[in-house]
Amino acid sequence: MTVSSDAEAAVRTYSYLGPAGTFTEAALAQVPEARGQVWHPVRNVGEALDDVVSGRSDAAMIAIENSVDGGVSTTQDALATMPGLRIVGEYLVPVQFVLVGRPGATLADVSVIAAHPVAYGQCLVWLGDALPAHAHVPSSSNVAAALDMLDGVGGADAAIAPPGILEHHDLQLLAENIGDNPKAVTRFVLVSRTVAPPPPTGADKTSLIVELPDDHPGALLDMLEQFATRGINLxxxxxxxxxxELGRYRFVVDADGHVLDERMADALLGLRRFSPQVVFLGSYPRADRAIVHYPSRYSDDVFVEARDWLRGLISGEPEE
Structure with a gap:
């Protein structure tokens, strides 16, 4: 009989959008507890989250928002409809692109470029200046663009890819930093099965998905007031x-603060009374570690004092 050591028993598995060299892998590399563990590449967000729900993985790293293109709809919809998940951390990855070719290639050899449509759209200015006569072959992912080009699939001479791919494949770097927006960033979240949120740090974020009860004038305002009247920034x-059906929407919300903050807890109670469906995705430290500031009238002490005052009224205690 073989007895597993404690080290073997503690091995954890993390799913991420692969293959190696993606921006998602770069995000996972920022997680201290994931280093030295098993990293499992998958083909899409749904597969990554299903790994977590089924127990095949302990957590999954997925993209949820891009500073240029906005929210990642596939991620938002999956989190809204797959129960038993909890966001436990967020990570920011600068989005820079490189142009790569086969070994020995030069920029003068390039006439057809493979690229994911989103990546291609974020490099149009550079491409128009450096390669105005090129043709574009769409690819399923940033890494797939380079690997298909390397294998001769699609007839491309070069590919737009993440810089990390150069660490994993024998490719010729033709140009770097070709993205049109040097400040572009993608926000990733680490998702596990449902667990209790970590203690507040003072620099936290709470993610929710909220449905409106019905379609009527002011319905969205009613939802937003649950946060505004408690001093919570979105x-x-x-x-x-x-x-x-048409006209029915859910809203993805990131609110500054932690569920254990009195003002956030009070807002969630208000949302629960207001909305037919509130999905709590998690409270977790902000990636930028920026302290959340709010007016003193929304401090925890104010909410506690107000509840104590109400209890006194109900119990008949004499007022001071």
């Missing part, structure tokens, strides 16, 4: 169709 508000 860093993301995105609508996604529920899909059962």
């Amino acid at each position: 860093s993301l508000l995105a609508s996604r169709p529920i899909g059962d």
Whole structure:
């Protein structure tokens, strides 16, 4: 009989959008507890999250928002409809692109470029200046563009890819930093099965998905007031169709603060009374570690004092 060591028993598996060299892999590399563990590449967000739900992986790294293209709709919809998941961390990855070719290639050899449509759209200015006569072959992913080009699939001479791919494949670097927006960033989240949120740090974010009760004037305002009247800033508000009929939407919300903050807890109670469906995705430290500031009238002490005051009224305690 073979007895597993404690080290073997502690091995964890992380799913991420592969293959090696993707921006998602770069995000996973930022997770200290993932280093030295098993990294499992998958083909799409749904597969990564299904790995977590089924127990094949302990956590999954997925992209949720891009500073240029906005929210990642496939991720937002998956989180809204797959129960038993919890965001436990967020990570930011600068989005820079390189142009790569086969070994020995030069920029003068390039006439057809393979690229994922989103990556291609973020490099149009550079391409128009450096290679105005090129043709574009769409690819399923940033890494697939380079690998298909390397294998001769699609007839491309070069590919737009993440810089990390050069660490894994024998490719010729033809140009770097070709993205049109040097400040482009993609936000990734690490998702596990449902767990209790970590303690507040003072620099936290809470993610939710909220459905409106019905379609009437002011319905969205009613939802937003649950946050505004408690001094909670929203860093993301995105609508996604529920899909059962026209005019029905759910809203993806990122709110500054932690569920254990009195003002956030009070807002969630208000949302629960207001909305037919509230999905709590998690409270977790912000990637930028920026401290959340709010007016003193929304401090925890104010909410606690107000509840104590109400209990006193109900119990008949004499007022001081």
